[in-house]
Amino acid sequence: MKIKKTTLIPIIIAIVIVGGSLFLGDALASLGFFSTDSLNKxxxxxxxxxxxxxxxxxNRVDDISxxxxxxTNVGATLTTDRxxxxxxxMSFNGTSNYVDTGNGVSLQITDRITFSAWVKIKTYDSERFIVCKGSQxxxxxYYSSRFAWTTNGGVSYxxxxxxxxxxxxxxxVGTYDKDSGANNRKIFINGIQENQxxxxxxxxxxGSLRIGSLGGGYFTKGSISDVRIYNRxxxxxxxxxxxQSYKPKLSTGTLNQKLVLDMPLRPTSEKVGSNIVTNGGFDTDTSWTKDSNWTISGGVATANGSNSNSIYQPVGLQAGKTYRYSFNYVKSSGG
Structure with a gap:
């Protein structure tokens, strides 16, 4: 990496490979990152x-906590996210699909809790449960035309x-703290508290925790993603x-066609991650500086030869900020 000391620092990211091929589409798509710090606590x-x-x-559905x-997945199918x-x-059909995660000791929470989920309901024609532990x-x-949060078996919403x-x-998102006094149950929509x-x-x-239903009924008709439960x-x-934390690794929207990498490196924080945009893809070698052993064609950059070779493209960053990057490559031959 070469950094030129100016007010606006041009940074050169050099990828050095011996006898290998760099597949940009899959390789650099893995660059997206964000800091989770307390969100894992x-x-x-x-x-x-x-x-x-x-x-x-x-049909196992992994818990990555x-x-x-x-x-255990019961009939739900994969679909596109937000x-x-x-x-x-995952898409739920509204009649029989759900995910049962059991009733492990860590899910037997009595006093303080946070439920979080992304949901897209297909039909708001009746009560439908997004995430439910036991008997509510x-x-x-979703109930009475709005999202609802209960912690007492549906006695109150x-x-x-x-x-x-x-x-x-x-x-x-729903939160509850039994011991915090007034206004101890809250609901948040799209990051904003709406009621307490x-x-x-x-x-x-x-009772087991289910995603997409309550017991044997009240099935969600729509899509659910990124379900989380906290014991605080x-x-x-x-x-x-x-x-705000989730960013896709590679957007499929039309505005991002031919976009090689999307990682905003905002100057406000080293933790933000996400929108470095390179000046071009690997469809052509335009704007890339490369050694003679590199060829660029069809979305792939390939280096052949016994000596180290570099390929790079300047990307503007701001002085005084910390940035991180990573990349993957495929080695096609050689020792």
């Missing part, structure tokens, strides 16, 4: 509901002020950050 269940964490043979609350990423969410202890669902629209993705109330009592430890109450700032 107290996380006892995290189901991305994507192809990387679904075994289509055994570290607590091994793996689920950014149009294929196989990055607690549960996120806290409603969103948002009236959701069909086929639109929403980030829905005061309730009492502990939540039940019995996330702050309003953390919930906003959770809402």
């Amino acid at each position: 107290g996380l006892v269940g995290h189901w991305p509901l994507d192809s990387a964490h679904l075994n289509s043979t055994t 570290g607590y091994s609350n793996h689920g 950014y149009g990423q294929s196989n990055a969410a 202890n607690p549960a996120l669902d 806290l409603y969103s002020t948002t009236y959701p629209v069909a086929d639109v993705w929403y980030h829905v 109330e005061t309730v009492t009592g502990s939540m039940s430890t019995s 109450v996330l702050s309003a700032a953390e919930i906003t950050r959770l809402y």
